Amino acid sequence: FLAQVAVGKRDKLVVFGDDYPTADGTCERDYLHVEDLAAGHVAALNHLDAMAEPVRAFNLGTGTGTSVLQMLHAFERAVGRELPYEVGPRRAGDLAAFWADPTRAQTELGWRAVKTIDDMCADTWRWQSENPQGFPGA
Numbered sequence: 001f002l003a004q005v006a007v008g009k010r011d012k013l014v015v016f017g018d019d020y021p022t023a024d025g026t027c028e029r030d031y032l033h034v035e036d037l038a039a040g041h042v043a044a045l046n047h048l049d050a051m052a053e054p055v056r057a058f059n060l061g062t063g064t065g066t067s068v069l070q071m072l073h074a075f076e077r078a079v080g081r082e083l084p085y086e087v088g089p090r091r092a093g094d095l096a097a098f099w100a101d102p103t104r105a106q107t108e109l110g111w112r113a114v115k116t117i118d119d120m121c122a123d124t125w126r127w128q129s130e131n132p133q134g135f136p137g138a
Contacts, residue, residue, distance in 0.1 A: 001013055002071070002072065002075040002083065002121075002124075003075075003124050003125060003127075003128035004128070005083050005084065005085075006075065006079045006083055006125060006128065006129070007128055007129065007132040008132075009132070009133075011084065012083075012084035012085050012086055013072060013083060013084070013085040013086075014085070014086055014087075014088040015068050015069065015072070015085055015086070015087045015088065016068075016088055016089065016090055016091045016094060017087070017088070017089065017090035017091070017094065018069075018087045019090075020090075020096040020097070021096050022065075022067055022096055022097055023067065024067050024069045024070070025069075026067045026068035026069045027067065027068055027094055027095070027096060027097065028065030028066060028067045028068075028096070028097035028098075028099070029065060029066060029068075029097075029098065029099065030061040030062055030063070030064065030065060030066070030098070030099030030100045031062075031066050031071060031117060031120060032060060032061055032062060032100075032113060032120075033113070033115030033116075033119055033120045033123070035115055035123075036060070036113040036114060036115050037060055039111065039114075040058070040060035040105060040109070040111045040113075041060075043105070043109040043110060043111040044058055044105075044109060044111075046109075047108065047109050056108075057104075058102075058104055058105040058108070058109060058111075059100035059101055059102050059104065059105060060100065060102060060105055060111070060113070061099055061100025061101075061102050061113065062099070062100070062102070062113045063099060063100060063101060063102050063103075063113075064099060065097050065098070065099045066117055070117070071117065071121075072085060074117045074118050074120075074121045075121045075124075075125065077118060077121065078118065078121035078122045078124070078125040079125055
């Protein structure tokens, strides 16, 4: 949605609540760069032969929460300007803060997220600004 606001497909970002018990009042989530996600899947595939159990879950994440407003400001840095937003009501069922525990992936797969929120926003902005309408036919 941030990328769509930046290219003008959306008028503004709606932040769902700013009264959560977090540092800035907005929800915190574990945002993960798509390249880190892909690398985690490759690490899991490479680990298949070493698995003692036929099925094992691995959490892929940074292990750190980033608030909605922190993400907004990171995207503004990538774009080079402020983006319009408004605070709306909370969404039913939203938790204040949650993120993955990637310890097992780090220990057993040797995988760790390496991209930052700023990397994620810069890469997203680069793609969106070169493809303002998104994918053809989407």
